[in-house]
Amino acid sequence: MVELRHTPGPWVWDNYCLRPAVAEPDVSAVHTILEAEWLGWGYLGSDQNQTSAESAANQVLIAASPDLFDAAVAAERVLARMGWRADNTFDPEAIALAKLRAAITKATEVRHA
Secondary structure, three states, X not given: OOOOOOOOOOEEEEOOEEEEOOOOOOOOOOOOOEEOOOOOOOOOOOOHHHHHHHHHHHHHHHHOHHHHHHXXXXXXXXXXXXXXXXXXXXXXXXXXXXXHHHHHHHHHOOOOO
C-alpha cells in the first residue's frame, strides 16, 4: 500500500503559485505547493514563443501530477492483481509494471536536504 505524503490534488496555478484547488486545512497542512518568481527561462537566443509554450506545458504537467500519481497507483494495482511480475522483461505489461513501480517509488521517497 502506498502511503500518500503529498498534498492531495487537484492542484491549480494561481499566477506564479501552485496551490490545492480547494483549501482544506483538515486534510492538508500545505496551502502553497510552489511559489515561483519566474517560470520557464529560455536559453539565450531561444524563440520566445516556443519558450512560453514549453513553460505553459510544464506548468500544466506539474499541476496534473496528483492525478497522474493516482492513475499510476491504480494501474500498478491492476497489473499486480492480474499476476504480472515486474522482473519479466519480455511482456509489455510486466515492463509497464516495473516502470510504474519505479515511478511510484521515486514519487514517494522523502529526501532531506
